[in-house]
Amino acid sequence: MTLTSEGTRTLEQIARQVRREVLKAVAKAKAGHIGGPLSAADILTALYFSVLNVRPEEPTWPERDRFVLSKGHSSIALYAVLALRGYFPVAELSTFDEIGSRLQGHPDMKALPGLDMSSGALGLGFSAAIGIALGAKLAHDRFRTFVMLGDGECNEGIVWEGAHVAQRYGLDNLVAIVDKNQLQQFNWRGDGPYGRRAPYTDAELRQRWAAFGWSVSEVDGHDVEAVVAALRSAREGVGQPAVIIAHTVKGKGVSFMENNFRWHSKVPTEEELAAALAELAEPVTEGAGA
Amino acid sequence: MARPPGKALRQVFGEVLSELAGRDARLLVLDGDVASSTGAELFEAQHPERFLQMGIAEQNMLGVAAGLATVGFVPVISAFACFAVGRAFDSIRVLVAQPALNVKIAGGYVGLLTASTGKTHQMFNDVAIMRSLANVTVLAPADEAEARQAIEAMVSTDGPFYLQVAREPSPQLFGPDYRFQLGRAVRLRDGADVTLVSTGVETTRVVEAAEMLATRGVQATVLHLPTIKPIDADALVDAAIATGFVVVVEEQNVVGGLGGAVAEVLSDRHPVTVKRLGIADTYGESGSNEALLDKYRLSASRVAEDVESLVARGSSHAADEVRATKLGRVP
Numbered sequence: 190m191t192l193t194s195e196g197t198r199t200l201e202q203i204a205r206q207v208r209r210e211v212l213k214a215v216a217k218a219k220a221g222h223i224g225g226p227l228s229a230a231d232i233l234t235a236l237y238f239s240v241l242n243v244r245p246e247e248p249t250w251p252e253r254d255r256f257v258l259s260k261g262h263s264s265i266a267l268y269a270v271l272a273l274r275g276y277f278p279v280a281e282l283s284t285f286d287e288i289g290s291r292l293q294g295h296p297d298m299k300a301l302p303g304l305d306m307s308s309g310a311l312g313l314g315f316s317a318a319i320g321i322a323l324g325a326k327l328a329h330d331r332f333r334t335f336v337m338l339g340d341g342e343c344n345e346g347i348v349w350e351g352a353h354v355a356q357r358y359g360l361d362n363l364v365a366i367v368d369k370n371q372l373q374q375f376n377w378r379g380d381g382p383y384g385r386r387a388p389y390t391d392a393e394l395r396q397r398w399a400a401f402g403w404s405v406s407e408v409d410g411h412d413v414e415a416v417v418a419a420l421r422s423a424r425e426g427v428g429q430p431a432v433i434i435a436h437t438v439k440g441k442g443v444s445f446m447e448n449n450f451r452w453h454s455k456v457p458t459e460e461e462l463a464a465a466l467a468e469l470a471e472p473v474t475e476g477a478g479a
Numbered sequence: 480m481a482r483p484p485g486k487a488l489r490q491v492f493g494e495v496l497s498e499l500a501g502r503d504a505r506l507l508v509l510d511g512d513v514a515s516s517t518g519a520e521l522f523e524a525q526h527p528e529r530f531l532q533m534g535i536a537e538q539n540m541l542g543v544a545a546g547l548a549t550v551g552f553v554p555v556i557s558a559f560a561c562f563a564v565g566r567a568f569d570s571i572r573v574l575v576a577q578p579a580l581n582v583k584i585a586g587g588y589v590g591l592l593t594a595s596t597g598k599t600h601q602m603f604n605d606v607a608i609m610r611s612l613a614n615v616t617v618l619a620p621a622d623e624a625e626a627r628q629a630i631e632a633m634v635s636t637d638g639p640f641y642l643q644v645a646r647e648p649s650p651q652l653f654g655p656d657y658r659f660q661l662g663r664a665v666r667l668r669d670g671a672d673v674t675l676v677s678t679g680v681e682t683t684r685v686v687e688a689a690e691m692l693a694t695r696g697v698q699a700t701v702l703h704l705p706t707i708k709p710i711d712a713d714a715l716v717d718a719a720i721a722t723g724f725v726v727v728v729e730e731q732n733v734v735g736g737l738g739g740a741v742a743e744v745l746s747d748r749h750p751v752t753v754k755r756l757g758i759a760d761t762y763g764e765s766g767s768n769e770a771l772l773d774k775y776r777l778s779a780s781r782v783a784e785d786v787e788s789l790v791a792r793g794s795s796h797a798a799d800e801v802r803a804t805k806l807g808r809v810p
Contacts, residue, residue: 298549298578306549310573316539317574320546320554323531327507328550347570350539357534 192414200413203273204234208442209469210269210282216462218286224452225339226266228370228437233270235416236335245275248302254332255305255321259314260339260368261295268292276303312345319355322363337366341373341388355430356402364423365432368410369394370439372450385450398432410435443468482650482683489587491626492644493521496555499634500526505551506634509533509540511558517587517644519557537562541570548580553634560586561602564609575639576612582639589643590730591775592768601763607735609641610708617707619643619679622652625705628659636661645680647768652683662706664714670698673790674718676727678704678737685728687779688786697790707737712744719751724793726754726786730777733757754789756782
């Protein structure tokens with residue numbers, strides 16, 4: 190089933206709101222990450238609003254699909270999506286990073302219902318997702334497990350330990366999404382002053398996953414319609430785990446943040462926030478209005 | 480007094496898990512490719528479909544275990560202590576200990592006696608590391624009877640556990656009537672001169688040392704701590720009050736292990752002199768079991784020698800302190 194154009198527009202609208210909430214929350218907290226949450230926003234929106242079989246009002250529903258944000262430093266994007274999906278009040282996003290808040294800097298499953306795993310030490314969430322998917326196989330449960338990693342995160346050795354095990358156990362109920370935004374925190378040196386190069390070229394990343402026995406597909410991670418289609422078709426793999434390499438832009442949606450590694454975890458000033466929110470404002474559509 | 484020979488705890492580990500799996504459908508064993516060394520091969524033979532080979536990749540194994548725990552399984556880790564704790568520490572800290580997930584980590588090849596593998600495989604820090612993690616229960620049984628019950632308690636009690644599983648056959652220390660209680664120390668002997676505190680398979684050597692000491696006029700209380708965390712503070716305080724002098728003996732580095740735990744409790748609640756016998760802030764080496772226990776002074780006779788001299792010096796220190804106090808000097 191493909192999305193209707195109205196469905197696509199709705200997802201795009203939600204993703205824009207996610208981006209606005211991310212920026213407001215980080216600006217208020219004066220801490221947190223920006224670049225990664227913005228690159229992941231469309232994929233997270235597609236997952237929670239169009240792919241995952243979940244019940245926000247019953248977050249521990251045993252048959253729910255599972256999602257693990259292995260790139261846990263993008264937590265604020267996940268929180269924004271969960272709030273908009275109805276897991277908790279949107280107003281609570283303003284408590285992000287505060288002491289005592291359920292919205293910890295990195296996802297804490299003990300603090301916030303709806304999180305299927307704690308994560309944040311890179312690579313670990315991926316292993317846990319493999320365990321969840323393996324458990325589903327052993328118990329003959331039909332739910333699916335989705336896990337999102339960063340391309341920088343794929344530097345971690347544990348990712349490849351896990352990729353091997355997932356292939357060995359034929360975990361076709363597991364879908365990994367690599368948010369390939371091309372930038373890490375400080376990055377690999379490229380040409381020129383502060384020149385930077387991506388952790389992996391497209392071919393390198395594709396070949397690594399394929400070599401580990403995964404079914405590999407690629408998608409424009411900001412085309413929500415394509416992302417939904419990729420997530421849905423990846424679920425249909427048989428006998429091997431699937432990875433979707435999502436080509437994304439770090440800082441996506443705000444012109445002066447895009448492709449700039451300095452926005453990995455920089456806090457916007459009031460002026461920068463206003464400019465960013467203006468760029469992310471809802472476009473005025475014909476016939477709209479009170 | 481020689482004790483009857485007993486099974487190696489790794490064999491007990493494999494046998495008991497196999498039995499428990501028959502009654503508990505949640506039980507799984509995850510192996511880091513050492514099942515033929517940890518005793519887990521006995522489990523594989525009985526329950527092949529519940530034995531999950533995770534390869535030589537401990538970080539991921541602990542993460543997979545955490546994921547399995549979230550969907551209702553009770554994963555038991557079969558690995559060497561050095562790799563389970565050393566290699567996979569971050570997975571344990573973040574995915575097992577912090578969310579308090581129901582993962583049972585069995586560290587095989589604990590302590591000094593690791594089949595001549597030498598310092599890479601001799602892990603003297605697992606107690607210090609695992610007891611420093613909030614939410615984790617740490618167990619170190621001494622013999623077959625105790626290991627059997629400790630494993631049953633571990634599997635039936637929710638939450639993360641770390642279990643030391645020694646490699647070599649352990650003499651039978653406890654009789655068939657023994658009842659293991661989680662979190663409780665076991666007083667094996669009473670004596671007024673000194674309290675010897677130990678854990679794991681070292682306790683049997685310490686009891687033998689106490690028997691040797693008795694023939695030399697030193698009467699020792701022996702306190703065995705099969706649960707290192709949560710520690711039985713009351714039992715330690717009672718023993719410290721009764722004898723006024725405590726010596727901890729363990730197959731761990733003297734920094735941070737059981738000795739550290741005992742010192743923490745007693746400095747808070749009943750400060751007495753606590754001496755620590757163990758691996759003296761160094762690393763091990765290959766060698767026969769007898770040669771290692773002798774060189775690192777953890778055999779019964781070496782422990783007896785060292786305790787005897789500590790008791791002699793301890794009482795002279797105490798006398799010095801009394802004199803210093805009478806003279807108005809700070810000792």
